[in-house]
Structure formats: C-alpha cells, structure tokens
Amino acid sequence: MSNRPIKVRFAPSPTGDLHVGNIRTALFDWAYARHTGGIFLFRIEDTDRSRVTDEYIAAAIDTLKWLGLNWDEGPEVGGAHGPYLQSQRLEIYAKWASRFIEQGDAYYCYCTPEELEARREEQKESGQAPGYDGKCRSVSDENRARYTAEGREPVIRMRMPEGSTTFHDVIRGECTFDHNFVPDFVLVRADGSPLYTLAVAVDDVLMEVTHILRGEDLLSSTPRQIRVYQAMGVAPADYPLFAHLPFVMGTDNAKLSKRNGETSIAWYREQGFLPEAICNYLALLGWSPGDDRENLTLSELSELFTIERVNANPARFDMKKLENINGDKIRALTLDQFYQWSLPFLQRAKVVATPITPEQELVVKRALPIIQERIIKLGEIPPMLAFLFTEKVDLDPESVAKYLDGESKRIIARAIDVLTPLPTWDHQSIDGALRTALIDELGLKPRLAFSAIRVAVTGSHISPPLFESMEILGRERTLARLAAV
RNA sequence: GGCCCCGUCGUCUAGCGGCCUAGGACUCUGGCUUCUCAAGCCAGCUACGAGGGUUCGAAUCCCUUCGGGGCUACCA
Incomplete structure (x- = not known):
C-alpha cells in the first residue's frame, strides 16, 4: 500500500x-x-x-x-487522472493491451463464439470445468494467416499462468483461487473495444486507487484483476486492497x-x-x-x-x-427544511400552484407541523393536506356511511350554533366550545361527536388533528362545510 | 456439475472462550394515552441450522453435514 x-x-x-x-x-x-x-x-x-x-x-x-x-x-469535478468515463479512455486500454501482447502476457485468440460455445458444451458433458482451453495460446504463422484469410477477427486473451492467486480481502480474510478455475479471459473484443476485465484493472492502477470496496459478485474475478496488475508491472505491495461487500x-x-x-x-x-x-x-x-x-x-x-x-x-x-x-x-426536520422537501410533492400533485402563492405558502407552513409526526413518506403529504386547498371537499363514501347519519345532523347543527359566534378562531377556543356543547351538554362520546365534524370538514374520518385543521381552514370555510352536509 | 462466499430472534444486527438463563432496532401482539390517524410510553412473543470434536467452560476455535447465495460471457 x-x-x-x-x-x-x-x-x-x-x-x-x-x-x-x-x-x-x-x-x-x-x-x-x-x-x-x-x-x-x-x-x-x-x-x-x-x-x-x-x-x-x-x-x-x-x-x-x-x-x-x-x-x-x-465526472463534472474532474481530477488529475481523467477522463472518468471509460468510453473516453479507449486509447489507454489499447496501448496496454498491445503491450501485454508484446510481453507475451496476452495473445490473439481466433476462436469464434460458436466454436467456444461448442467446446464449453463438450467440457460440461465430460465433467470438466468449463472455460477457455488455451487453444490459441500458440498459433503458428501459417494458421494465423489462414485465420486472417478466413476473415476471423481475433480477441485478445490474457494468459493465466499455472498456479494460484492469493489475496487478502479485508472482510473475508485470505482468499485463494486455483488457476485451473480461472481460465484465460478476454481483454479486448474482436471489434477492438476493451472489456471490464482490462479497463477496471488499468484504471484502478492509473488512478492510484488504494481500496476497492465492491459487491461480493466480483470476488471471483479478483484473480483476473491481479493478473492484469502483474502484467502492468505493478509491485504486489502497490495492489489495491480488496473488500467484497x-x-x-x-x-x-x-x-x-x-x-x-x-x-x-x-x-x-x-x-x-x-x-x-x-x-x-x-x-x-x-x-x-x-x-x-x-x-x-x-x-x-x-x-x-x-x-x-x-x-x-x-x-x-x-x-x-x-x-x-x-x-x-x-x-x-425543522419546519423550514420540511417545507422545502414538501413543496415539490405538493406542486406535482397540483395541491398548490407552481409557483406557490403567498397565501398557499402560509397555509402549508401552518399545516405542516400538525402532520409532521404522522407521515412516513413525503408522498403522503398532498392527500393529507388537499382538503385545505379546495373549495368543496371530496367526501369519502366510507367515512360518510360510518359517521354521517341522522344523529350527526344534530351534532353538526349544534356545532354551527356554538362556532358561529365564537370570539376567537383558534384551536383552543374551538376545542373548548365544541367540548362544552357536545360532550358536556349533549352527553355525546367525544369520538362519535368529533368524527361527524371531522368527516364534514376534512372529508374523511382520518385526518390531521381536527381543531387545528379547522383553525387553519378558517371560520368561513369550516362553517360552510358543516352547513353543506 | 465445478469453483467460491455466507449461516445469531420473522428482518437488520451486538457478540470476537467465561460478563449470554444471548443485548438493541424494525416488524408483530397486548396495554396506556387519546378528537381520528399517527407519534409517544410500557409489556410480551421469537434466535445461536444440525452433528461431532477442542476446552474446566463455546454463539464464539476445528471438522463434517445441511441450507442459502454468487461466479462459471467477446456483461459488469
């Protein structure tokens, strides 16, 4: 290192x-x-x-x-070892590939995909480990001429020596792979383009990468990468450290x-x-x-x-x-942060305008605190707040069936009576007035009484806290909704 | 098939030989609170895959086995 x-x-x-x-x-x-x-x-x-x-x-x-x-x-920020898109580094890989050829570390392979496939099948059937058999490791000059005449375009293959590769994985400890199960692999396609096996190793070396943390699926390809380091002349002490997640x-x-x-x-x-x-x-x-x-x-x-x-x-x-x-x-989140995160969701759902109006912004900022602890995803905000931004609420049929019956008429009428003359329109006053009128005087169960009002005002029996919702909605619109059912 | 990796509650994990009758979090169940839904609080259920060793002592070390997963390309 x-x-x-x-x-x-x-x-x-x-x-x-x-x-x-x-x-x-x-x-x-x-x-x-x-x-x-x-x-x-x-x-x-x-x-x-x-x-x-x-x-x-x-x-x-x-x-x-x-x-x-x-x-x-x-990308975008640059650096001393760019470019950082491999498609823009093709000459670099080509240069190393030809150098590997010169050094004898790699060789041209003229086998066609069809031939390889056929031989793999044979290997499987005879119980051998499938993999390149090394046929083109040494090709005579006349054969090479013949292949070329036949129009075969060779790939460049890395020569895996006898033996094994051992490396230390920070997460898994010492890992050893026998080269019998690491066949000669392709570095460059027939069309001259590089493969991952070449590019990844070359770039990690050139870009002076010291630690490679990557998926476990790449564990068994590590010996191939190390083989490229060797061919590049990198000293083992300078190999990157591997950690397979x-x-x-x-x-x-x-x-x-x-x-x-x-x-x-x-x-x-x-x-x-x-x-x-x-x-x-x-x-x-x-x-x-x-x-x-x-x-x-x-x-x-x-x-x-x-x-x-x-x-x-x-x-x-x-x-x-x-x-x-x-x-x-x-x-x-702070209220301001929460607002910033919420806005795009509200706008995309067309609950508020784009750009948002000052009035809407005010309402959103008053409403966010009462829903902050009851959502798990920002996407839940628009449906939860929609009732504040519409003239006519959509009444949820299920909620209506459950809570708006004959009894509710009486509850709502009474609510209108006490709410209309309320001196101050805030949730404490609303709470107090309704509780006195409906719970104390009419002797109703809070759950029942408030559910009827909740459905009339918000459209659903599930909503943000009722009295705060009514406060934000405003007296006029609240009373209108109560009167409408 | 071959090679390789992995194995603690349903899930994510703590644990690196005695502190473990295995801790935390999420989920689930019950309760409290309560204007709905949440949030919050309290309680509860549930795990060392199996079998052998090593050791005074194993979830922790070794072996086997079973199970899960990955790789086996002119993909990455």
Missing part, C-alpha cells in the same frame, strides 16, 4: 437507474474515503456501450448528488434485483424517502457502529465507518425498517 493517500472508488456500470445495491456500495465507498480523510473517486464503467446509455450516466450522477455522496475526482437481497432471498422488489433509487425518491434516511438505512445493511446507535446522520456515518465492522453475510432489504427511519428523519 506504500505511502499513497487513501483513494476509494465507486465505479458503477449504469445499465439502468442506480439501484439499492449500487447505492449501498457507493455509500460505503464514500464513507470510508471520508472517514480516512482520503479521496472519493467516481468513475463510470461504460465499456459496454450497448447497455450503458448517456441518460443512465446522467441519472447516476444526479442520484449520487441527490444522496449527498459528493466525490473529489470524477455482502449482497443486499430481496425478500425472495435472491440478490435484490429489478425482479424482486423496488430497487431503483428513483422510485424511493418519488415516494418521498429522504436521502439521509436511505443512507442511514443502507448503512445498517451489512455494517453497524458496534454500539446500539441506529439513527445516524451522514456525517456521523462517515465518522464511524470502518471496513472492519462490515459483515460478511448478506442482508435482506426490509422496507418497514426503512420507512421507520424515514419517519424519524422527517420528524427531525
């Missing part, structure tokens, strides 16, 4: 929206870099341009920013994927999860601070995070716990 500064990279291949697993990795990468005072590098692995699109790349950048995982080197799994016990749960971070954002809640929850998936603390801010996370405390076993994603944490984070 010599004495280079710590540099941790997050290098996704955006073949879609970033998902939960990606973000967990990004979070750990970021937290470790911040914890150690090192550098957080963000690189886009787009060597497979048939699957990675510009839109996905832009979305990935946006998502990381939204989460607050700011990077020191990478356990999976985040879906409820169906398979690696969390598009098929078995909500994986796209975009979805969580639309639902109204706060970035800090997502980060807090994800941090707890595979890591813990060691004490009983669970509610952590992003900066606390970066203070406490160490790789040593990362678990080796996979974690199941639990929406309920995420929601619980999100609710906690929402409750911890």
Whole structure:
C-alpha cells in the first residue's frame, strides 16, 4: 500500500437507474474515503456501450448528488487522472493491451463464439470445468494467416499462468483461487473495444486507487484483476486492497434485483424517502457502529465507518425498517427544511400552484407541523393536506356511511350554533366550545361527536388533528362545510 | 456439475472462550394515552441450522453435514 493517500472508488456500470445495491456500495465507498480523510473517486464503467446509455450516466450522477455522496475526482469535478468515463479512455486500454501482447502476457485468440460455445458444451458433458482451453495460446504463422484469410477477427486473451492467486480481502480474510478455475479471459473484443476485465484493472492502477470496496459478485474475478496488475508491472505491495461487500437481497432471498422488489433509487425518491434516511438505512445493511446507535446522520456515518465492522453475510432489504427511519428523519426536520422537501410533492400533485402563492405558502407552513409526526413518506403529504386547498371537499363514501347519519345532523347543527359566534378562531377556543356543547351538554362520546365534524370538514374520518385543521381552514370555510352536509 | 462466499430472534444486527438463563432496532401482539390517524410510553412473543470434536467452560476455535447465495460471457 506504500505511502499513497487513501483513494476509494465507486465505479458503477449504469445499465439502468442506480439501484439499492449500487447505492449501498457507493455509500460505503464514500464513507470510508471520508472517514480516512482520503479521496472519493467516481468513475463510470461504460465499456459496454450497448447497455450503458448517456441518460443512465446522467441519472447516476444526479442520484449520487441527490444522496449527498459528493466525490473529489470524477465526472463534472474532474481530477488529475481523467477522463472518468471509460468510453473516453479507449486509447489507454489499447496501448496496454498491445503491450501485454508484446510481453507475451496476452495473445490473439481466433476462436469464434460458436466454436467456444461448442467446446464449453463438450467440457460440461465430460465433467470438466468449463472455460477457455488455451487453444490459441500458440498459433503458428501459417494458421494465423489462414485465420486472417478466413476473415476471423481475433480477441485478445490474457494468459493465466499455472498456479494460484492469493489475496487478502479485508472482510473475508485470505482468499485463494486455483488457476485451473480461472481460465484465460478476454481483454479486448474482436471489434477492438476493451472489456471490464482490462479497463477496471488499468484504471484502478492509473488512478492510484488504494481500496476497492465492491459487491461480493466480483470476488471471483479478483484473480483476473491481479493478473492484469502483474502484467502492468505493478509491485504486489502497490495492489489495491480488496473488500467484497455482502449482497443486499430481496425478500425472495435472491440478490435484490429489478425482479424482486423496488430497487431503483428513483422510485424511493418519488415516494418521498429522504436521502439521509436511505443512507442511514443502507448503512445498517451489512455494517453497524458496534454500539446500539441506529439513527445516524451522514456525517456521523462517515465518522464511524470502518471496513472492519462490515459483515460478511448478506442482508435482506426490509422496507418497514426503512420507512421507520424515514419517519424519524422527517420528524427531525425543522419546519423550514420540511417545507422545502414538501413543496415539490405538493406542486406535482397540483395541491398548490407552481409557483406557490403567498397565501398557499402560509397555509402549508401552518399545516405542516400538525402532520409532521404522522407521515412516513413525503408522498403522503398532498392527500393529507388537499382538503385545505379546495373549495368543496371530496367526501369519502366510507367515512360518510360510518359517521354521517341522522344523529350527526344534530351534532353538526349544534356545532354551527356554538362556532358561529365564537370570539376567537383558534384551536383552543374551538376545542373548548365544541367540548362544552357536545360532550358536556349533549352527553355525546367525544369520538362519535368529533368524527361527524371531522368527516364534514376534512372529508374523511382520518385526518390531521381536527381543531387545528379547522383553525387553519378558517371560520368561513369550516362553517360552510358543516352547513353543506 | 465445478469453483467460491455466507449461516445469531420473522428482518437488520451486538457478540470476537467465561460478563449470554444471548443485548438493541424494525416488524408483530397486548396495554396506556387519546378528537381520528399517527407519534409517544410500557409489556410480551421469537434466535445461536444440525452433528461431532477442542476446552474446566463455546454463539464464539476445528471438522463434517445441511441450507442459502454468487461466479462459471467477446456483461459488469
């Protein structure tokens, strides 16, 4: 590891929206870099341009920013080792590939995909480990000429020597892979484009990455990466340190994927999860601070995070716990913060205008405190507050059937009587007047009496606190609604 | 199939040989509070996959077994 500064990279291949697993990795990468005072590098692995699109790349950048995982080197911010899109580094990979050829570390392979497939089938049938058989390791000049004449375009393959590769994984300890199960792998496609196997290793070396924290699925590809380091002439002491993170799994016990749960971070954002809640929850998936603390801010996370405390076993994603944490984070917001987060949701739902009017802003700011402790996602705000911004409430049929009967007519009439002449229109006065008139004098059960009024005023038997709601709604509109039922 | 990784309450985890009749959080159940819904508070249910060792003593170390997962591409 010599004495280079710590540099941790997050290098996704955006073949879609970033998902939960990606973000967990990004979070750990970021937290470790911040914890150690090192550098957080963000690189886009787009060597497979048939699957990675510009839109996905832009979305990935946006998502990381939204989460607050700011990077020191990478797209938009630049750095001394750019560019940070692999598709813009093609000459670099080509140069190294040809050097590997010259050194004899790699060789041209003329086998066609069909031939390889056929031989793999044979290997499987005869009980051998499937993998490249080394046919093209040595090709005679006349054969090479013949292949070329046949129009075969070769790939470049790395030669795996006899023996094994051993490396230390910070999370899993010593890992050894026998090269019998690490076949010669392709570095460059027939069309000349590089593969992940080449680009990832070259970039990690060139960009002076010291720590590679990534998904467990890459564990068995590590020997190949180390093989490239060797070919590049990197001293073993300068290899990056590996830490293979356990999976985040879906409820169906398979690696969390598009098929078995909500994986796209975009979805969580639309639902109204706060970035800090997502980060807090994800941090707890595979890591813990060691004490009983669970509610952590992003900066606390970066203070406490160490790789040593990362678990080796996979974690199941639990929406309920995420929601619980999100609710906690929402409750911890200041009114102003809560307002800033709420506004886009209210506007998108057309509950308020865009831009919001001063009158609406006033109402929203008065109403937010009474709903803050009763929502778990920002997306719940618009339906909860809609009754304040409409002239005519939508009465929920179920609520009407349950609470607006013959008895309720009497309750509401009485309410109108005492509310109309009320000297001051605030929730304490409303509360007092109604309680006296309905509970004390009419002898009604509070639950029953107030439910009738609640339905008439808010449209539903489930609502924010009634008297505060009436106060915010205003006397005129409250009385109108009572009179309307 | 082969290679590799993993195995504590339903879920996330604490635990790194005695402090564990296994702690916390979420979920769930019951109760309190109460104008609904929440929030809050209190209580409760529930776990060391199994079998062998090592040891005075094992959730913690070793082996086997079972179970889950990953990789096995001219994807990453």
